[in-house]
Amino acid sequence: MGLQELLDSLKKNEQKQIDDIWQATKNEAGTLRQQVDEAITDITKNHAVQLDSACRKSRRSIFAETEIKAREQKLFTYQKLDQALLNTAVKLLPGLRNQRYETVFACLAAELPARQWEKVVVNPADMGLAARFFAADIVQPDPTISGGITATAAEGKITVANTFEKRLERKWLHILPKIIAVLEKRYEKTGSSEITA
DSSP: OOOOHHHHHHHHHHHHHHHHHHHHHHHHHHHHHHHHHHHHHHHHHHHHHHHHHHHHHHHHHHHHHHHHHHHHHHHHHHHHHHHHHHHHHHHHHGGGGGTTHHHHHHHHHHHSSSSOEEEEOOOOGGGGHHHTOOOOGGGEEOOTOOOEEEEEEETTTTEEEHHHHHHHHHHHHHHHHHHHHHHHHHHHHHHHSSSOO
């Protein structure tokens, strides 16, 4: 083997070693790239899972808070509606005097328990009517009573209020839900807050 052949052989071997080293480096770099990509994918996936979990937790919190606020607002609205409807109902009570009121008054007087009444309070317009059922000297006027009777006995220890106002007060908790149900149905049908008769 000549010198030139030896040099060519060394070059070939050297080139092969360089190629092998280069290929090994490329393979290692590819492996490292793949490992980095997998690590990034894992980190991204973990962050996505954590972010999704945090988002779901935030959404649940926001929805819960919104639901509480909506319920509070609905309750506040119902309270305002209750007061407005009650005020309207009280204003309408005097109108009940226009329908067979003498018969109604007689029924209200008959509902009072048998007692020696010391004071009977009625609407000023009912003074004469009350005198038919009670001694005239115990009958007193009260313009805040729209209809009916408040009777007192036993030196003020026993009082029976059988007035339109008191009867409305007693029944209001039964009346209000029915009114609200009607209003809600009308609201659902119209899709607006305008309530039509």
